[in-house]
Structures are given as C-alpha cells and as structure tokens.
Amino acid sequence: METEKTRNGFFFFLSVVFLGTGVWFFWSLVLLSLFWILAIYMSLLLALGLLLCWEGRELSLHWCHKILILLVVGICSFFFWLLFTYWKERWLTIGLSLQVFAPYIHLGSISMMVMVAWPVAFYVIHLEGEAKIRRYKITSNERRRNKMCNMITKLRALQVAVVLPFFLILLCLYVVPWGNHSPCIQEKDKLGPKPSFFGHRGAPMLGPENTMMSFEKAVEEGAFGLESDVHISMDRVPFLMHDYDLRRTTNIREVLPNASLKHPGFFGWYFLSTLNAGKWFSHSWVKPFYHMKPLSEADREKASKQKIPKFMELLKLAQREKKLVIFDLNVPPRQHPARSAYIQIAVREILDSQIEQHLIIWLPGSQREYVRSRAPGFQHIGRLFTIEQLTKQNITRINVDYKRLFYNGLREYKASVTTDNIQVLNKINHPYYFMTPNFYMLMWILMDCASAIFIVAIFYFHW
Known part of the structure; x- marks a missing residue:
C-alpha cells in the first residue's frame, strides 16, 4: 500500500476484499449461526426449566432427556472452545464485517x-x-x-x-x-480511489496457482502486480511454490510417494521441473474455489500440462508486461546448502533477469542494507507503522493482512489489494x-x- 495520502479509500478497499472473501465469510456465518442457535435454544430450555422450578413444578425428565441435555451442552461447549481457540484470526474478520454491514x-x-x-x-x-x-x-x-x-x-x-x-x-x-x-x-x-489489484499467486481461479498460466491469466485480467512464493532448490535455483511439501499442487505422490512429505527445497531443480503442477487443478472433481467457473477445453488442456516455474520466468513475464512483482521468500530449512545465502541468491536472480528495479517490491525484512546496496531501485515494504516511521526507514509501501487494519489506520494510505478473484474485482467500478x-x-x-x-x-x- 503506497504511503500516499488520499481521501478515504477504506470502504472501497473493504468492499472488494469482502467480495473476494465473501464465500468464506458466508460459510463462517452459517456455522456460527448454527452454534448460536443451538446455544440460544439450550439457554431457553434452561430458563424454562428454572421458571418451572420457581413455580414449584417438577420437571419429571426421563433419563434419556437428561443424557441428551448433557450431551448437547457438552457438544456446544466443545465447539465454542474450538471456535475461540482456532479461529482467533477469523474473529477479526467477523468484527470487521459487522463494522461494514452495521x-x-x-x-x-x-x-x-x-x-x-x-x-x-x-x-x-x-x-x-x-x-x-x-x-x-x-x-x-x-x-x-x-x-x-x-x-x-x-x-x-x-x-x-x-x-x-x-x-x-x-x-x-x-x-x-x-x-x-x-x-x-x-x-x-x-x-x-479504486484500489489496484495484485494477482495472488497469479489468477488461481483461472489457472493452477504459481504457474505461468496463472500469471498470464492475471495479466490478461489487468492485474496491477503479481504476487508469488519463492523457494530455493538444492542446487540453488529459485522456483515458485507456496506449500512446504509438494502433495497439494503436484503429482509427487504418483512419481515419488515415499518423498511426498519432503520439503520442496530438498529436491534438485531437474527433478522439480519434471513434476506436473496442473492436473490437480484441471482434473480434480473438487473445485479449488467455490463458485469457480468451469474451464474451457483449451484452458483445461493447458492447465493439465503446467510445470513448476522458475522465479526467473515470472520476472521475465513481469518485465515484458511492466507489472510489479511482490513475493514471499521462504527461508530454506536447516541443513539446506543455501540457508545462509538465500537473500543473495534471490537478489542475484532478480538482477540477472534484467527487470527494471522499480518493478520489484521487496518484502523480506532481513539484510535490507545489503539489498539496498546491491539493488537501490527496489521498493521496500514494511508493516503498519506511522507515516513518520516509514519515511525514516525509506519504506514506500506496507503489507498488512486486511484483518489487522482499522478505520483510522488506513485513511492515510492508498490501497492495493492482493486477491484470488481478480477477474471479478477488477471489473467493479463502484463500491457495494x-x-x-x-x-x-x-x-x-x-x-x-x-x-x-x-x-x-x-x-x-x-x-
């Protein structure tokens, strides 16, 4: 998000974000509503029982009723414990949603x-x-x-x-x-103003995430920038992959099932380049995204042939199309030969691609001085700090989870949204x-x- 003062882009930002996350929010509300209805129902039953006892009437419950009441109370308590324990981050989304729809x-x-x-x-x-x-x-x-x-x-x-x-x-x-x-x-x-959009791992509703097809689709849909995730292979080749194993987005279990749980960085690039990274998307009977439109035959065929791309391929595409690039650079695991030099490898790869330096949004927080000395044109990114703090650190952009944003905190910034649903959000010209x-x-x-x-x-x- 650029630290350029504008009027208030907060609502426009939230409207497009909630369209992108609307499916998750809908099902979350459905589950929460079911739990709350069950809890309210039990509370009413308990209140009714107390009122009957107050009036001197015996409840005369059968042992089956007593067991069922205890069972329902136990189940409600267990699910509420799960919600409050494992949905801490998502409660923030619900609070923000209530503020928008108040x-x-x-x-x-x-x-x-x-x-x-x-x-x-x-x-x-x-x-x-x-x-x-x-x-x-x-x-x-x-x-x-x-x-x-x-x-x-x-x-x-x-x-x-x-x-x-x-x-x-x-x-x-x-x-x-x-x-x-x-x-x-x-x-x-x-x-x-209307926010600009970054394709989250490309356009993952139109092509397999973190593949060249997905990034090309994002460019076709008018993405302002491209977001990805970078790992370093055993032979020091940066490649695009989000997960910490290859099971979800490749055919590793068919090719090398015994090594399917292995970290992607522990494979050489020659082996990684042979894996299929698209059949899980094009031939799966379960859609990766709810409300995802069916693929055309040509897109299905193209998706089924996708491979894991090098980071260099994404940089070449961004240079050709003049798109910004932002990426999560994953730290290699212990005992990896590039663990101590992964920053230097990534910087060298970017410089070798000949991409214009201002198109790179540098997200990693470590070794910033080294990065600035090697590539002074990179746009460095920070967290949600004040304008004065960001200016002091020479940071022009911030990268924050929308759940962590608040009304007064965003008014000073021009919004950019990283989204999976760029093909829909980019066509919205007014807020809902x-x-x-x-x-x-x-x-x-x-x-x-x-x-x-x-x-x-x-x-x-x-x-």
Missing part, C-alpha cells in the same frame, strides 16, 4: 424487533390476565392470601423480565446510529454496501417511527 444489521434488527413484539406482547398480556384472575381469587384465608400474593408477585416479575429487556434493546437500536462510524456511510465525493449519511438518517427515522407505531399497535391489539 447500518444494514441495524435496520434489519429493528424489523426483527417488530416481529418479536407479537409473541412478547401476547405473553405479557397473558401474564397480566392471569394476575387479574388470581387477584380476584384472593379469599379471607390468610395462608391462601399469602400464596396468591406470592404468585402475583412472580407473575409481575416475569412481566418485567420479559418487557424490560425487550424495550431496552429496542431503545438501544433507536439511538445506536449516534455512535455508528461504519465506513459504509459517507459522502460520495469523499470516497477514495454504500449509502450517504442523509439517506441513512432518513431510513433511520422512518424505521424508528414505523416500528414504534407497529409495536404500540401490537400491544394495543393484544390488550
């Missing part, structure tokens, strides 16, 4: 409260009627009188327990826009989920007034 969630929640008002009003008025009946039944018998009074008190307490949270939540929904700072709400003339402050205020007032009228009418009808 206006729509707010308006939808008010509509939901209107629907919930019907059963709430019915239950509260039913309790009121029962309290009246019991009040009329009070006799002169002191013991019976005390019992009836206690029952009436419980009924009143139930009414308060149901009505008070309902109206408190409704009141919060009525006033929550005062504290809503969603990037979805802003004036059109303050909308930042957008509304002006005046329109949102109008919808807010209308929804508040209409919902208040409906809720009053519902309570009046039941009364």
Whole structure:
C-alpha cells in the first residue's frame, strides 16, 4: 500500500476484499449461526426449566432427556472452545464485517424487533390476565392470601423480565446510529480511489496457482502486480511454490510417494521441473474455489500440462508486461546448502533477469542494507507503522493482512489489494454496501417511527 495520502479509500478497499472473501465469510456465518442457535435454544430450555422450578413444578425428565441435555451442552461447549481457540484470526474478520454491514444489521434488527413484539406482547398480556384472575381469587384465608400474593408477585416479575429487556434493546437500536462510524456511510465525493489489484499467486481461479498460466491469466485480467512464493532448490535455483511439501499442487505422490512429505527445497531443480503442477487443478472433481467457473477445453488442456516455474520466468513475464512483482521468500530449512545465502541468491536472480528495479517490491525484512546496496531501485515494504516511521526507514509501501487494519489506520494510505478473484474485482467500478449519511438518517427515522407505531399497535391489539 503506497504511503500516499488520499481521501478515504477504506470502504472501497473493504468492499472488494469482502467480495473476494465473501464465500468464506458466508460459510463462517452459517456455522456460527448454527452454534448460536443451538446455544440460544439450550439457554431457553434452561430458563424454562428454572421458571418451572420457581413455580414449584417438577420437571419429571426421563433419563434419556437428561443424557441428551448433557450431551448437547457438552457438544456446544466443545465447539465454542474450538471456535475461540482456532479461529482467533477469523474473529477479526467477523468484527470487521459487522463494522461494514452495521447500518444494514441495524435496520434489519429493528424489523426483527417488530416481529418479536407479537409473541412478547401476547405473553405479557397473558401474564397480566392471569394476575387479574388470581387477584380476584384472593379469599379471607390468610395462608391462601399469602400464596396468591406470592404468585402475583412472580407473575409481575416475569412481566418485567420479559418487557424490560425487550424495550431496552429496542431503545438501544433507536439511538445506536449516534455512535455508528461504519465506513459504509459517507459522502460520495469523499470516497477514495479504486484500489489496484495484485494477482495472488497469479489468477488461481483461472489457472493452477504459481504457474505461468496463472500469471498470464492475471495479466490478461489487468492485474496491477503479481504476487508469488519463492523457494530455493538444492542446487540453488529459485522456483515458485507456496506449500512446504509438494502433495497439494503436484503429482509427487504418483512419481515419488515415499518423498511426498519432503520439503520442496530438498529436491534438485531437474527433478522439480519434471513434476506436473496442473492436473490437480484441471482434473480434480473438487473445485479449488467455490463458485469457480468451469474451464474451457483449451484452458483445461493447458492447465493439465503446467510445470513448476522458475522465479526467473515470472520476472521475465513481469518485465515484458511492466507489472510489479511482490513475493514471499521462504527461508530454506536447516541443513539446506543455501540457508545462509538465500537473500543473495534471490537478489542475484532478480538482477540477472534484467527487470527494471522499480518493478520489484521487496518484502523480506532481513539484510535490507545489503539489498539496498546491491539493488537501490527496489521498493521496500514494511508493516503498519506511522507515516513518520516509514519515511525514516525509506519504506514506500506496507503489507498488512486486511484483518489487522482499522478505520483510522488506513485513511492515510492508498490501497492495493492482493486477491484470488481478480477477474471479478477488477471489473467493479463502484463500491457495494454504500449509502450517504442523509439517506441513512432518513431510513433511520422512518424505521424508528414505523416500528414504534407497529409495536404500540401490537400491544394495543393484544390488550
């Protein structure tokens, strides 16, 4: 992301990011919704059981019911533990998503409260009627009188327990826009520029990732830059591969099954160049990406013949097409002959390719002084620091996971997005989920007034 001050590109950035990650977000919400529904259902059952016990009624549960309740509680607890333990990073995505969709969630929640008002009003008025009946039944018998009074008190307490949270939540929904700072709400003339797009491992929905076909497809779709992952082979040849073994994206298990778990860097380039790196993509019955369009016969044939490319091949393509290149340079494992010299090998490979130095975005953080001395034209990249810190280190770009970004932190930067879905995002010319402050205020007032009228009418009808 260039450290060029612009207006606010945050919303445009998020809109394209969430289109790219929308499938994951959708299924995450589905799973979370199922867990929350199950948890709420169990909470309601427990609350109902406590209320029945409060009224002096025995639950009379069968042993099967007791076992099932304990089993469901255990399963819910286990899944919530998994979510909070292994989805720490993804909770950040959910929080960011809620911030973006806050206006729509707010308006939808008010509509939901209107629907919930019907059963709430019915239950509260039913309790009121029962309290009246019991009040009329009070006799002169002191013991019976005390019992009836206690029952009436419980009924009143139930009414308060149901009505008070309902109206408190409704009141919060009525006033929550005062504290809503969603990037979805802003004036059109303050909308930042459209971000540029880097092809993440090329165009992995159009060709096998980290192959020349994938990068060529990214260029065809108008990628601003190309992103890849670089390993160093045993004979010191930089090549493109993301994983720490070759099982997922090559046919290593067919060729050399006993070595399928071996680190890619422990193979020589001659062997690596013989592996097929495309059949897993073109002939797999499971699509690598959800909603991925079917390949044409020509693309399927081309994909099935892809090989692991050298880093040099990507640099030649970027030089020819004048595209920026950013890459993760993987540190070779221990006992690898190039472990202490992998930075020098990568720099030498780039210089040998004759690519213009300003097209290289240098991501590795180690040995920056050496890299600057050998290739002063490289654009160095850093983390999310202040403009002053970045300027002091002579860093012109930052590379940050979008989940780590925040509203005020991004306003000073011009956004570039690394995406798997470049063929779709590059065609978007305006942000989604957008509304002006005046329109949102109008919808807010209308929804508040209409919902208040409906809720009053519902309570009046039941009364």
